[in-house]
Amino acid sequence: MAYLSTSESSCIIYYNCLALLSRHPGPDVRSQWEEERYPEGIKWKFLEHKGPVFAPPYEPLPENVKFYYDGKVMKLSTKAEEVATFFAKMLDHEYTTKEIFRKNFFKDWRKEMTSEEKSTITNLSKCDFTHMSQYFKAQSEARKQMSKEEKQKIKEENERLLKEYGYCVMDNHKERIANFKIEPPGLFRGRGNHPKMGMLKRRIMPEDIIINCSKDSKIPPPPPGHKWKEVRHDNKVTWLVSWTENIQGSIKYIMLNPSSRIKGEKDWQKYETARRLKKCVDKIRNQYREDWKSKEMKVRQRAVALYFIDKLALRAGNEKEEGETADTVGCCSLRVEHIKLHPELDGQEYVVEFDFLGKDSIRYYNKVPVEKRVFKNLQLFMENKQPEDDLFDRLNTSILNKHLQDLMEGLTAKVFRTYNASITLQQQLKELTNPDDNIPAKILSYNRANRAVAILCNHQRAPPKTFEKSMMNLQSKIDAKKEQLADARRELKSAKADAKVRRDEKSKKTVESKKKAVQRIEEQLMKLEVQATDREENKQIALGTSKLNYLDPRISVAWCKKWGIPIEKIYNKTQREKFAWAIDMAEEDYEF
DNA sequence: CGAGTAACTTAGTAATTTTTCA
DNA sequence: TGAAAAATTACTAAGTTACTCG
Numbered sequence: 001m002a003y004l005s006t007s008e009s010s011c012i013i014y015y016n017c018l019a020l021l022s023r024h025p026g027p028d029v030r031s032q033w034e035e036e037r038y039p040e041g042i043k044w045k046f047l048e049h050k051g052p053v054f055a056p057p058y059e060p061l062p063e064n065v066k067f068y069y070d071g072k073v074m075k076l077s078t079k080a081e082e083v084a085t086f087f088a089k090m091l092d093h094e095y096t097t098k099e100i101f102r103k104n105f106f107k108d109w110r111k112e113m114t115s116e117e118k119s120t121i122t123n124l125s126k127c128d129f130t131h132m133s134q135y136f137k138a139q140s141e142a143r144k145q146m147s148k149e150e151k152q153k154i155k156e157e158n159e160r161l162l163k164e165y166g167y168c169v170m171d172n173h174k175e176r177i178a179n180f181k182i183e184p185p186g187l188f189r190g191r192g193n194h195p196k197m198g199m200l201k202r203r204i205m206p207e208d209i210i211i212n213c214s215k216d217s218k219i220p221p222p223p224p225g226h227k228w229k230e231v232r233h234d235n236k237v238t239w240l241v242s243w244t245e246n247i248q249g250s251i252k253y254i255m256l257n258p259s260s261r262i263k264g265e266k267d268w269q270k271y272e273t274a275r276r277l278k279k280c281v282d283k284i285r286n287q288y289r290e291d292w293k294s295k296e297m298k299v300r301q302r303a304v305a306l307y308f309i310d311k312l313a314l315r316a317g318n319e320k321e322e323g324e325t326a327d328t329v330g331c332c333s334l335r336v337e338h339i340k341l342h343p344e345l346d347g348q349e350y351v352v353e354f355d356f357l358g359k360d361s362i363r364y365y366n367k368v369p370v371e372k373r374v375f376k377n378l379q380l381f382m383e384n385k386q387p388e389d390d391l392f393d394r395l396n397t398s399i400l401n402k403h404l405q406d407l408m409e410g411l412t413a414k415v416f417r418t419y420n421a422s423i424t425l426q427q428q429l430k431e432l433t434n435p436d437d438n439i440p441a442k443i444l445s446y447n448r449a450n451r452a453v454a455i456l457c458n459h460q461r462a463p464p465k466t467f468e469k470s471m472m473n474l475q476s477k478i479d480a481k482k483e484q485l486a487d488a489r490r491e492l493k494s495a496k497a498d499a500k501v502r503r504d505e506k507s508k509k510t511v512e513s514k515k516k517a518v519q520r521i522e523e524q525l526m527k528l529e530v531q532a533t534d535r536e537e538n539k540q541i542a543l544g545t546s547k548l549n550y551l552d553p554r555i556s557v558a559w560c561k562k563w564g565i566p567i568e569k570i571y572n573k574t575q576r577e578k579f580a581w582a583i584d585m586a587e588e589d590y591e592f
Numbered sequence: 593c594g595a596g597t598a599a600c601t602t603a604g605t606a607a608t609t610t611t612t613c614a
Numbered sequence: 615t616g617a618a619a620a621a622t623t624a625c626t627a628a629g630t631t632a633c634t635c636g
Contacts, residue, residue, distance in 0.1 A: 179626085181625090189626090190627075191605095191627065237599065247627095252626085315602095315629070316629090318629075318630065318631090325628080328628085328629090330629080330630090358629095359604095360603055362603085396594095413630080414602090459603080462604085469619095470618095470620085477613095544604090545602070545604080549601075572621075573622085574623070
């Protein structure tokens with residue numbers, strides 16, 4: 001598309017044109033869309049939706065499902081029973097064995113009890129939820145055993161819900177909503193060692209809900225007998241619905257799907273900012289290397305932190321309120337206890353050993369050789385400090401981001417992650433793609449490039465429970481295929497011998513077809529082996545997060561075009577929807 | 593500044609659906 | 615054709631960043 005420029009200022013126009021072209025172009029396309037270059041901060045002009053879908057009401061257990069306290073049957077009040085079922089449903093989970101979880105749960109559960117229940121039920125260990133738990137297991141089993149028709153009915157009901165509540169209209173477009181269902185009540189499951197795990201997540205009522213839509217839209221009615229907390233018309237924000245959650249007191253939102261115009265444009269902008277960083281990253285690197293020598297402690301700390309963020313793709317690391325969340329850190333919040341300095345380690349000089357829990361309590365462990373000056377600075381920062389003291393005591397994310405803003409408009413710490421991820425993919429693809437490879441081998445190269453990024457960003461996953469088994473299955477498949485290949489080769493050989501003797505057309509044909517068979521099997525074997533390699537290398541690494549959030553999709557699209565790889569091999573349906581803008585726009589010569 | 597809040601992006605895991613293969 | 619495995623989607627927690635207010 002010739003009119004597509006990659007400059008940021010034309011993003012909005014481009015996207016709107018694209019959206020229109022691919023949807024239903026009206027007669028006055030241009031003027032209509034050019035109007036939509038909103039003034040500062042305005043996100044939309046028209047917004048209409050149906051409001052959220054609430055969690056289904058609690059259905060009390062059948063009479064024959066019992067709860068036992070201290071060995072004796074006890075009938076619970078509806079409210080207490082509901083909370084008890086939350087615990088019962090998690091009985092098989094490790095959570096329910098954790099002291100903090102049990103303590104928090106019991107405290108919140110007691111709040112829901114009648115005074116009578118409260119005086120009887122004083123010890124969680126005397127509570128027997130096993131019958132309830134069995135009942136739920138049977139229920140889920142029964143759900144699996146449902147007939148085709150019953151399943152179909154449920155599916156249709158879900159589709160109806162989606163059709164009715166899953167879409168909104170924002171400025172002439174019907175857009176998919178990401179999370180139109182309100183989170184149901186349950187027990188809070190934090191990640192890692194969360195001090196609030198097990199607390200009761202209360203049921204959200206219409207009275208908790210703030211609706212955001214335009215004044216001239218049809219305002220969604222609250223459920224009968226209820227009222228919204230508030231209806232507002234704020235077009236400086238993108239959310240449709242919000243409520244305050246009771247565990248951390250934070251606000252939750254209903255927003256649009258990543259395929260929507262508003263999210264797509266923002267995503268595009270993000271990558272354009274990262275590309276602007278590409279242009280000045282050398283200058284910035286020289287600058288922070290100079291700053292390592294600064295007389296000012298604050299400047300030195302800032303420069304070393306920025307070096308880590310750039311080199312290791314660490315997150316900014318905001319301060320967190322102690323006791324409110326799991327103890328995790330990012331760059332600016334690193335403590336002395338999180339790094340070890342090795343003047344020499346395994347033949348390398350000036351090695352820094354990192355060991356800390358990052359976002360989602362995922363462990364970051366890395367031994368990194370650094371420049372001497374960085375090393376000396378770190379020694380300085382750690383002087384006279386306790387393990388639990390901040391490494392960068394003169395620095396926080398606000399100071400760092402203010403500095404970055406001065407270096408480049410729109411630059412913040414997270415832009416470095418985006419930049420380094422995308423540039424790494426591009427460079428790895430160049431390095432790893434072998435033009436002579438077939439498609440599966442090229443895709444392996446792509447996955448390896450993707451993997452390099454995931455490793456850089458420390459995107460981990462728990463190894464799948466069935467990993468070992470599935471590897472073994474694959475290996476036996478490979479072995480079987482090898483045997484099949486040996487057989488086919490033998491057959492080919494004898495056919496050749498036969499043809500030599502007979503010298504007729506028919507036996508020649510047989511040779512040809514046997515040759516083809518061998519080739520086919522060789523290819524199949526190769527595909528299996530590639531698959532095995534790929535899977536093994538992926539054991540603990542999650543590719544999805546970087547693909548979805550850090551890699552400029554135009555790099556991948558261009559790579560597919562260049563090597564004739566169908567885009568479906570790289571992006572599934574959801575991903576193609578999210579990256580529709582990139583798929584239409586990037587040509588094979590696209591450079592990040 | 594420093595604390596607090598709002599808005600939005602990024603994240604791993606659980607649940608569900610689709611595909612594969614005996 | 616149905617069970618197992620793989621792929622996808624749903625879910626919601628946990629980050630970052632900008633901004634306000636005293």
